[in-house]
Amino acid sequence: MIKEITKKEKDPKPKYNMGQNSWFMIKLAWTSGEKKVLVLSLLSAILAVALNLVNLYVSPAILSAVERHAPVADLLLTIVGFVLGIMLVSAASTYVNANTLYGRISVRCEILNLLNRKAATTSYPNVDDDRYRKLLTKSSECINTNQAAAEAIWTTLTTLTANLLGFIIYVSLLTSVQPLLILIILVTTVISYLIGNYLNGYGYRHREEEAEYERHMDYITGRARDLSAAKDIRIFGLRPWLEDLYGKAMESYTAFHSKAQSVYIWAKIADLVLAFLRNAIAYAYLIGLVIQNDLGVAEFLLFFTAVGGFTQWVAGILGGFNTLHKQSLDISTVRECLEYDEPFKFDGGEHIEAEADRKYEIRLENVSFCYPGADKNTLTNINLTLHPGEKLAVVGLNGAGKTTLMKLICGFLDPTEGRVLLDGKDIRNFNRADYYTMFSAVFQSFSILAGTIATNVAQNDVGIDMERVKECIEKAGLRAKIESLPEGYETYLNREVYEGAILLSGGETQRLMLARALYKNAPFIVLDEPTAALDPIAESDMYQKYNEMTSGRSSIYISHRLASTRFCDRIIMIDNAGISEEGTHDELLKLGGKYAGLYEVQSKYYKEGEADNGEE
Known part of the structure; x- marks a missing residue:
């Protein structure tokens, strides 16, 4: 109404x-x-x-x-x-x-x-x-x-x-x-x-x-x-x-x-x-x-x-x-x-240039965040360091604040209290557009442009490195599909704009987004539950694929399914607006806390699902 x-x-x-x-x-x-x-x-x-x-x-x-x-x-x-x-x-x-x-x-x-x-x-x-x-x-x-x-x-x-x-x-x-x-x-x-x-x-x-x-x-x-x-x-x-x-x-x-x-x-x-x-x-x-x-x-x-x-x-x-x-x-x-006010610095901010092979560190110091109009914080007093080359998993129930944490790390939001630091410098002092170049990400909602497959991978229509596009498509496991199409990499997506454009399946779209993330070749890679629509086993396989192809890069994996992120170097669990538990998958299971309890519930559900599938 x-x-x-x-x-x-x-x-x-x-x-x-x-x-x-x-x-x-x-x-x-x-x-x-x-x-x-x-x-x-x-x-x-x-x-x-x-x-x-x-x-x-x-x-x-x-x-x-x-x-x-x-x-x-x-x-x-x-x-x-x-x-x-x-x-x-x-x-x-x-x-x-x-x-x-x-x-x-x-x-x-x-x-x-x-x-x-x-x-x-x-x-x-x-x-x-x-x-x-x-x-x-x-x-x-x-x-x-x-x-x-x-x-x-x-x-x-x-x-x-x-x-x-x-x-x-x-x-x-x-x-x-x-x-x-x-x-x-x-x-x-x-x-x-x-x-x-x-x-x-x-x-x-x-x-x-x-x-x-x-x-x-x-x-x-x-x-x-x-x-x-x-x-x-x-x-x-x-x-x-x-x-x-x-x-x-x-x-x-x-x-x-x-x-x-x-x-x-x-x-x-x-x-x-x-x-x-x-x-x-x-x-x-x-x-x-x-x-x-x-x-x-x-x-x-x-x-x-x-x-x-x-x-x-x-x-x-x-x-x-x-x-x-x-x-x-x-x-x-x-x-x-x-002329609407810009809370972030752009032209007036300190210039930085992303170097793919350089080791960066991101640190959150006493970070709290409250959305405008909300009566309580979404996150409170978060202290977290993402070490160079580390694979960090952020897990928790829906609505716990995982995506908000990602937005703070990526610079989409500024904390209402505390600081987000890149190599010891407050990111509020950087040119925010420059800071965004530090990240390659795959989010829950896919942004498919009305253009060719090549332009969707390169996110540009000028100066595309086609060899690199093909390499990223192959790593993402999509080469056979693309090259089977009459127009190949020049095939158009989005039927709302182009007649004759193709529609990729959900899994194919995820692989295309993976190719796009690989093409950018940024120092940090963020995955914010991009495989939420997949079953747990398929999601785990996809995350392992990401892991293999982003070896040596600092990565953040966000999921509410705990089994998908077992391979990560460190796992933090968000609960009650803060980090309730932290450690490796095995360490958190031994701890016997909320992570272990939630993992037990989810694993039981997955086993029951596998048994039902077997009976069929």
């Missing part, structure tokens, strides 16, 4: 204002090599004003020529001149507008690249940070279409520039008639702007609520499309349930937008009422001048049209600022996401 959002939060203020966000986009266009976006946008605004002025003067000019009884040739010349002027300016404007699109798309794509890079490289704790994930979801919306803020802002800035230029020209024109008209129009439009500015900010003030509904819908949609869930959906008849969940999420999402639209419509109503008042006053004044014979027919037509045009310029400016304000809120969200 979707959790209803009822908590009333204080309206958040955007970190950046309209001017700052506009300047951000201008600088981005300049630095991304799309300077033509700025030039063409300015030229488009100038041409829009020019076309407006030509249209403004065409009727009064012709009427003036008729009034003074100008020769037919002069009248025709005036008409032809204005027609040619309109044609030329319109053609130039159309050409410029048609060529602005591509550069604007490129700038939007640059923002997309920045967001993707942020998502791929951000500090691991941010991945589970609810606020960051909401910002990322909302930021993605701001760049996903041509109408999204990251691209549409150029249209707004161009239109706003045109309106400002037209406003200046029309002010000088109308001042000669009655400056009071200008004041009336300005006052009414400013009031309209202030009302619209506040009401149109509703969406930003409630953006986290909207993002929450969107996350629910995206999750349900993703699960419905997930191939790994296809069997469960069919066997357990989950389709009606998923549809019901999606329907409730969509209902909440629709209700939110209905409420938002009801707020936005009041801004439109206020603008219409004020526009009616200012136009009525201006037209009444001009008609009065005509009645008093203070204006001729041609002048009346000019100023009558100018008043209408002036109100449009002013309304355009205010509407432009309202639109720019809403788009600026989205741009501010994108910038807040891009």
Whole structure:
């Protein structure tokens, strides 16, 4: 059931204002090599004003020529001149507008690249940070279409520039008639702007609520499309349930937008009422001048049209600022996401370079860790040293904290207390991306890329050492399978992207992940229960294979099955947020503690399973 959002939060203020966000986009266009976006946008605004002025003067000019009884040739010349002027300016404007699109798309794509890079490289704790994930979801919306803020802002800035230029020209024109008209129009439009500015900010003030509904819908949609869930959906008849969940999420999402639209419509109503008042006053004044014979027919037509045009310029400016304000809120969200705090050091950290054959030591000193929002530690006061070349097993029941310990060692998390040291240096001082190069790992969830088998092993599509790929595939016991395929190592994986891609079995996928770990050739190898889906004997065989092929490397094997890690130099058992027992497999059995008791239970289960299989 979707959790209803009822908590009333204080309206958040955007970190950046309209001017700052506009300047951000201008600088981005300049630095991304799309300077033509700025030039063409300015030229488009100038041409829009020019076309407006030509249209403004065409009727009064012709009427003036008729009034003074100008020769037919002069009248025709005036008409032809204005027609040619309109044609030329319109053609130039159309050409410029048609060529602005591509550069604007490129700038939007640059923002997309920045967001993707942020998502791929951000500090691991941010991945589970609810606020960051909401910002990322909302930021993605701001760049996903041509109408999204990251691209549409150029249209707004161009239109706003045109309106400002037209406003200046029309002010000088109308001042000669009655400056009071200008004041009336300005006052009414400013009031309209202030009302619209506040009401149109509703969406930003409630953006986290909207993002929450969107996350629910995206999750349900993703699960419905997930191939790994296809069997469960069919066997357990989950389709009606998923549809019901999606329907409730969509209902909440629709209700939110209905409420938002009801707020936005009041801004439109206020603008219409004020526009009616200012136009009525201006037209009444001009008609009065005509009645008093203070204006001729041609002048009346000019100023009558100018008043209408002036109100449009002013309304355009205010509407432009309202639109720019809403788009600026989205741009501010994108910038807040891009600039989200990084708890880890990257560029500013100490540079290190992994050396495969070097012997490193990792030591945990009084390490404790508590997840944000939790009421107790997952791990408390852990003291542990991984010696060079040592094979360390971390065992314990599900939920004991084994994976959390792995994340601390690998640098995915920083301890809330204590230190993690690499050769005596706190890893918080290192460039964290450099520190990650020290590890090669196989985790519980396999990350199969949409690419070839070779790229999945090398984790790259440039400069692949094919001989090394083949060597690692052979060591992993997958060579016969791969070379039996028509495309061999260039066979594509992931049918969601590539038609004709193959699906590897579970065991074949595990071997592929082993080949990937071998290819990286890092000083430390971590296996976080990658064989949990296998039976105990198959898992033990797989771990032995890992052991043989990683000889001489420091390794960490994480498992809840004790028999799988008997070959390790040392075994630690995690229980009650700490290391409860430590030693070799034989030493822990002789100790007769929790490890021995759990091993006895598991071994009895395995023996019973083998007996049942034998009877069959």
